[in-house]
Amino acid sequence: MVKFLTLDDVEVKGKVVLVRVDFNSAVDPETKKILEDVRIRAHGETTIKELADKGAKVVVLAHQGRKGDPDFIPLKQHAEILSKILGKPVKYVDDVFGEKAKNAIENLRNGEILVLENVRTYANETKEGTPEEHATTDFVKNLAPLAQLFVNDAFAAAHRAHVSIIGFTAVLPSAAGCIMERELKSLSKVLENPEKPCVFILGGAKADDSLEISKYVLNNKIADYILTGGVVGHVFLAAKDINLGKPNMDFLEKKQLMELVPGIKELMQKYPDKVKTPKDVAVEVNGKRKEVSINELPVNYQIFDIGAKTVEDYATTIRAAKSIVLSGPMGVFENSEFIFGTKRVFEEIAKSKAFSLAGGGHTISALEKLGLSNKISYVSTAGGALIEFLMGKKLPGVVALEKAAARKA
Numbered sequence: 001m002v003k004f005l006t007l008d009d010v011e012v013k014g015k016v017v018l019v020r021v022d023f024n025s026a027v028d029p030e031t032k033k034i035l036e037d038v039r040i041r042a043h044g045e046t047t048i049k050e051l052a053d054k055g056a057k058v059v060v061l062a063h064q065g066r067k068g069d070p071d072f073i074p075l076k077q078h079a080e081i082l083s084k085i086l087g088k089p090v091k092y093v094d095d096v097f098g099e100k101a102k103n104a105i106e107n108l109r110n111g112e113i114l115v116l117e118n119v120r121t122y123a124n125e126t127k128e129g130t131p132e133e134h135a136t137t138d139f140v141k142n143l144a145p146l147a148q149l150f151v152n153d154a155f156a157a158a159h160r161a162h163v164s165i166i167g168f169t170a171v172l173p174s175a176a177g178c179i180m181e182r183e184l185k186s187l188s189k190v191l192e193n194p195e196k197p198c199v200f201i202l203g204g205a206k207a208d209d210s211l212e213i214s215k216y217v218l219n220n221k222i223a224d225y226i227l228t229g230g231v232v233g234h235v236f237l238a239a240k241d242i243n244l245g246k247p248n249m250d251f252l253e254k255k256q257l258m259e260l261v262p263g264i265k266e267l268m269q270k271y272p273d274k275v276k277t278p279k280d281v282a283v284e285v286n287g288k289r290k291e292v293s294i295n296e297l298p299v300n301y302q303i304f305d306i307g308a309k310t311v312e313d314y315a316t317t318i319r320a321a322k323s324i325v326l327s328g329p330m331g332v333f334e335n336s337e338f339i340f341g342t343k344r345v346f347e348e349i350a351k352s353k354a355f356s357l358a359g360g361g362h363t364i365s366a367l368e369k370l371g372l373s374n375k376i377s378y379v380s381t382a383g384g385a386l387i388e389f390l391m392g393k394k395l396p397g398v399v400a401l402e403k404a405a406a407r408k409a
């Protein structure tokens, strides 16, 4: 189990607490309006509320988008949304660590909340480095002396060794917030001694990530079965030397996914009974769904879903599972002709009594669309950080919290 301090271990009343959250949200590229408030709500209703209720002077640090991208916007809207969620005023200042920000922090009263400007407006924020290196930046040197505690609640950004994620942990007492704690606890349930059988369902388009996750969870005896779908399923089928037909093989070539084939072959040779691939697929013929068995391949149509035989096969494995990790849809669920595979597999997970964990933008959208989100034991707020965690990587944000706790002990 990870060893870091939590909000239960620290006194916060009257203290200036710097809280790093992940407010990074979907933004309309034209209107620049925030489209959903899942992350703002998650941090707001837990960590930020708890700190404010306990009388801390809460200073919120967060990023939105990447410099140059359409979703790189100020955090003013985020502060307004947070205020609505909490039903109380939330201050905002368009400055990260200059005089305006410092004055606003110094003027905070107990229980008040201040959101600072998008931390990525600071040019050096995204430079990778160690906590000690980051502690020498203007960002940390200006804000740390004003604060008595750093709280990292940004699990979803914990894979970034950025200044605001790890820099303050070198100089301030540091603790994990509620979301950080909840994410790590839920992930530990499936990565450390999961109840068996443990099944990983890997769909979507990120076949490179899925291969790395599969290697880690099979080599470490975490997963008993890997079920593949979506583009991931196609690459795994190609690694069995199955010709999917020109449109599909061209797609895999174009996306450079065929480069993964040697690695997948090696994995499947090592674990022949543990990695499952589709038994049939659904293609589009004149705008309609048509199911094709794997023996009938190649086809000259694009594959957009898994078929009914695959669903039955996967459902049997899911029904026997005691732990389930879900990352990625089984097909193009946005199209009603091809939602079938995703719907049926997700419904089986929803029906299961196993501990189920799901994450990733498309998975969450599909669960929402199908009305199944509340039937999953834990839905992670993270994307990239979750993937890296499932690959067995140590996240810099978490390591920094552990180091800070060890230094204090």
Ligand code: 3PG
Binding pocket: 022, 024, 065, 066, 156, 157, 160, 382, 383, 384, 385
């Ligand atoms: C995310 O949305 O996955 C995190 O906020 C990290 O964002 P980044 O990939 O721009 O660092």
